[in-house]
Amino acid sequence: MxxxxxxxxxxxxxxxxxxxxxxxxxxxxxxxxxxxxxxxxxxxxxxxxxxxxxxxxxxxxxxxxxxxxxxxxxxxxxxxxxxxxxxxxxxxxxxxxxxxxxxxxxxxxxxxxxxxxxxxxxxxxxxxxxxxxxxxxxxxxxxxxxxxxxxxxxxxxxxxxxxxxxxxxxxxxxxxxxxxxxxxxxxxxxxxxxxCAPLGADDLQAALEQAGHQAQNSEALATLAGGSAGDAIRLINHDGMALYEDIVKTLEGLPQINRQAALKLAESCAGRGAETRFAMTLDLMDVFLARAARTGLMGEPHSQGAAGEARLLARISPDDRAARRWATLQQDLSNRSRHGRAVNLDPAALILDMIFKIEETAQGVAAA
CATH class of the missing domain: 3.40.50.300 (P-loop containing nucleotide triphosphate hydrolases)
Known part of the structure; x- marks a missing residue:
């Protein structure tokens, strides 16, 4: 080359x-x-x-x-x-x-x-x-x-x-x-x-425009990007907004997941050419867990990354005890994700395993 x-x-x-x-x-x-x-x-x-x-x-x-x-x-x-x-x-x-x-x-x-x-x-x-x-x-x-x-x-x-x-x-x-x-x-x-601090909404919009991008849903994009122009561009380039909607729909019934939706999401991350979607799915699941932990401490978020997300987060993370559970799970799954990528675990199996861990944690929160 x-x-x-x-x-x-x-x-x-x-x-x-x-x-x-x-x-x-x-x-x-x-x-x-x-x-x-x-x-x-x-x-x-x-x-x-x-x-x-x-x-x-x-x-x-x-x-x-x-x-x-x-x-x-x-x-x-x-x-x-x-x-x-x-x-x-x-x-x-x-x-x-x-x-x-x-x-x-x-x-x-x-x-x-x-x-x-x-x-x-x-x-x-x-x-x-x-x-x-x-x-x-x-x-x-x-x-x-x-x-x-x-x-x-x-x-x-x-x-x-x-x-x-x-x-x-x-x-x-x-x-x-x-x-x-x-x-x-x-x-x-x-x-x-x-x-260097996360970008505010105006600076994020200006940075995106300088890079030649226009956001269709600027509020949701800013929410998921967390003040990062780089993450916002990745979301735009790889249809990350629609992917996050799929994740939220898969989890919207927590403490029970939609198993058919979970299987479909996992299978979409497997196979040749799905590497980018797999990596973004892992990243967006990490975002979801971080937002769940934050919701338990600060209450229902004022902005959301997908329709119904704020209400879902408030339901599964109602207090600081739930926040600690979600924060611990985020750390555990982040480590699992890094290990899985390093040893080339089957992407679909890794995604399904992570979704089941999320379901298990939600059930634990509901039973507490």
Whole structure:
């Protein structure tokens, strides 16, 4: 396979790559925090960019990288901004993926399996030695983006830690993390954190429009996406709204499930070409369980992801005891899902098993 057709693990289908995204919406505080450190002359060598998946963390990392490598004179006084003229020579090199003082560490391509590897390997991190050696001749700042640090395997994580402990001069390492708690504590302690928040409704809509998408049911989409433009685009691309409706209809009779609907849902996730639907079904079941747990603590939700969902959630999760049961189940099924995907369990069997666990929990709540 040629380089031109190797998929980019940090690109969301149906959206511009983060390096191509013109405007970053909803993360003004994170931008100002970085700019304040830059202006003060106390720039950390390691930055941990955290927050939910799809809220703009990678876009923020690329904008920081562009800002540092373009060495802007503007923005240091008055109203600072990370925006750099797209016609700036450094910015154009970055857009082309050809800047000699910028490198990206991400999951590598496996020529044997013709797939992206599941983790970032230690060899990918060791390539930094070559990058630092080759870029030293140019002088000036150097930037490393790790997308995403959650995907570093143990050896790769230890290799990144060594670079954070003794970073080369004029080097900034930007680590993107969806779940920073999974990182080595020593990695977290070596970095300054930039927290990216979920997008509000207006920012989410603006981000979708910038990516060329229009939502048919904006309220339901915003509810399921949880402030993530990336998740919203995935839902739009793969008919996720209709899929969530199917899940809710399957569960609407809880504490008894509709077994025929459950079997149909499970079978739709099996077979060649159903991989995307299978993965989205697992993700949306996780969303349902999270919303059930939240309902027990906060009451019936004001918005819903599908018709009848709010009423269903209120019935199966009426109090904080129920909330704890649903939160525990969410964690258990999340672990089961990860294990099932790792060992290639039959998708239909895994989905059915998860639905039966949901039924069992609902029956336990009803009997309490």
């Amino acid at each position: 040629s380089d031109e057709v190797i998929p980019e693990p940090d690109r969301i289908e149906g959206a511009p790559h983060p390096r191509e995204t013109i405007t970053l919406f909803g993360q003004d505080q994170a931008q100002q925090t970085f700019l304040g450190a830059f202006a003060s002359g106390r720039l950390h060598s390691g930055w941990l960019i955290t927050g939910p998946r799809g809220v703009g963390k990678a876009t923020l990392a690329w904008k920081i990288a562009t800002y540092l490598l373009a060495a802007p004179e503007t923005g240091l006084f008055g109203d600072p901004t990370l925006q750099v003229d797209p016609n700036d020579p450094e910015a154009r090199l970055i857009q082309a993926g050809a800047h000699p003082r910028l490198t990206v560490i991400r999951r590598p391509w496996d020529d044997k399996t013709k797939r992206l590897r599941a983790e970032i390997t230690v060899d990918a991190v060791r390539s930094l030695k070559t990058f630092f050696h080759m870029s030293a001749a140019d002088g000036g700042r150097r930037v490393v983006i790790v997308d995403a640090a959650d995907e570093l395997n143990r050896n790769a994580a230890n290799a990144i830690l060594k670079e954070l402990e003794e970073p080369p001069a004029e080097t900034t390492i930007l680590l993107i993390a969806h779940q920073p708690s999974r990182l080595l504590p020593t990695i977290r302690s070596r970095c300054r954190e930039l927290r």
